[in-house]
Amino acid sequence: MRAPLTDAELDARLAGLGLVRDPSITNPPPSKNRTVVCKVKNGKKRVLVKIADGPGNVGVLREGSVLERVEPLSRVARSPLHLPHVYAFDPAHGLLGLEWIPNTETLHHFHRRSGEYPALVAEQVGNALGYLHRSSREGRAHYALADTFRDDSDLLECFLRMRPDFYARLSTAGIDFFASVQADAQAMTGLQALSTQQLRESENALLHGDLRQANLLRVTKTPKATSIVYLDWELSFWGDPARDLGSLLSDYVMGWIAPEHRSEVLARPVLETFAHALLKAYAAAREPGFKLDDDFQQRVVRWIGTALLISVYGISHYEQHLDARALGVARQAREMLGKPAEWPTVLWGKL
Structure with missing residues (x-):
């Protein structure tokens, strides 16, 4: 189990992915994992970041590993399988960034x-x-x-x-x-x-x-x-x-x-x-x-x-x-x- 990240440590890791926290979203979707909503630097795109620390460690890493294999199926022409786009998966630092889907x-x-x-x-x-x-x-x-x-x-x-x-x-x-x-x-x-x-x-x-x-x-x-x-x-x-x-x-x-x-x-x-x-x-x-x-x-x-x-x-x-x-x-x-x-x-x- 990874030790929980401090805010400073998390911000540094997010910056490495080109992300900054989005202060306008104070209540991210319910999740068994620790999550934060971010914005791409110098852009408007939002990303939901799941963090592999504490009890959510294995789940986040497993989900990232699975999505790396499965996501290509959703990119086939006229694919009926729709998945959240993986913005970034950094298993070394325990971060999984998924596109924020509105509406x-x-x-x-x-x-x-x-x-x-x-x-x-x-x-x-x-x-x-x-x-x-x-x-x-x-x-x-x-x-x-x-x-x-x-x-x-x-x-x-x-x-x-x-x-x-x-x-x-x-x-x-x-x-x-x-x-x-x-x-x-x-x-x-x-x-x-x-x-x-x-x-x-x-x-x-x-x-x-x-x-x-x-x-x-x-x-x-x-x-x-x-x-x-x-x-x-x-x-x-x-x-x-x-x-x-x-x-x-x-x-x-x-x-x-x-x-x-x-x-x-x-x-x-x-x-x-x-x-x-x-x-x-x-x-x-x-x-x-x-x-x-x-x-x-x-x-x-x-x-x-x-x-x-x-x-x-x-x-x-x-x-x-x-x-x-x-x-x-x-x-x-x-x-x-x-x-x-x-x-x-x-x-x-x-x-």
């Missing part, structure tokens, strides 16, 4: 503000994700170092083979929660199937790794023209492509089965239409021969269930208690893991 909001905020779930947004997201997975599979040599992206703290494995240090950090509610999952034989079979799938390198692709509504930025170019920018690549790794889909769709499924707020309520027909459009666009962007067959769809369902379980674990960790809503989500998640064949037509209809 934006995350999909999390867009859906809750507008109450809209446009098929066009679903298609944009699915098309870009299918393109990422296809391109990484076609250029495996370029991503051969993807093992460095793997996260040893993968919570999937904690459900199956819990490490002593992880167990020691669990709250009482967390211990009870993990025990309830591990007592469900069908759910555990589903989790084990996903773990096994992760090892099938021939079927894997480079994943975003943390694909959620909050990591997708809706950019308004004109009143009728928008694009979706993929953010926060620090958890990217080589794995089961269905995992990215399940991770994102879990956010939408949560709005159907257990919304926390009125603005999050998502009717099942709306969920079905959105998920259907996303998956169809995803399949169309994948390589020739790819099929959204029953096996793949059931893996997506199981990854949705896994993501929901991870959300419940988060509640147990931060709240030290699981209320009726959280326990209900856990039950639904175990059903998805144990009986995945029953869910595709419910969640996205016939493909």
Whole structure:
């Protein structure tokens, strides 16, 4: 872990990149990393700088490494994958500078503000994700170092083979929660199937790794023209492509089965239409021969269930208690893991 930089040290490092702090931005976007908003010297362009010191050290360096490999995909003519441009990546000094994108909001905020779930947004997201997975599979040599992206703290494995240090950090509610999952034989079979799938390198692709509504930025170019920018690549790794889909769709499924707020309520027909459009666009962007067959769809369902379980674990960790809503989500998640064949037509209809 790097020692936190003093203001003078940070300013000196920024100057080396041709940047100065922008005093007009006092509240940069929320981030688990230390960030500052800067301007290019003698210019108006803004840059968001992530700083690798303290707990954010590994994440910033990992994200910079991933973006160096992935960003060229966004520069291909008519590429559907949009990424923040890397202004500078200085791993020696722990700085990652990304373009500041104006006129934006995350999909999390867009859906809750507008109450809209446009098929066009679903298609944009699915098309870009299918393109990422296809391109990484076609250029495996370029991503051969993807093992460095793997996260040893993968919570999937904690459900199956819990490490002593992880167990020691669990709250009482967390211990009870993990025990309830591990007592469900069908759910555990589903989790084990996903773990096994992760090892099938021939079927894997480079994943975003943390694909959620909050990591997708809706950019308004004109009143009728928008694009979706993929953010926060620090958890990217080589794995089961269905995992990215399940991770994102879990956010939408949560709005159907257990919304926390009125603005999050998502009717099942709306969920079905959105998920259907996303998956169809995803399949169309994948390589020739790819099929959204029953096996793949059931893996997506199981990854949705896994993501929901991870959300419940988060509640147990931060709240030290699981209320009726959280326990209900856990039950639904175990059903998805144990009986995945029953869910595709419910969640996205016939493909």
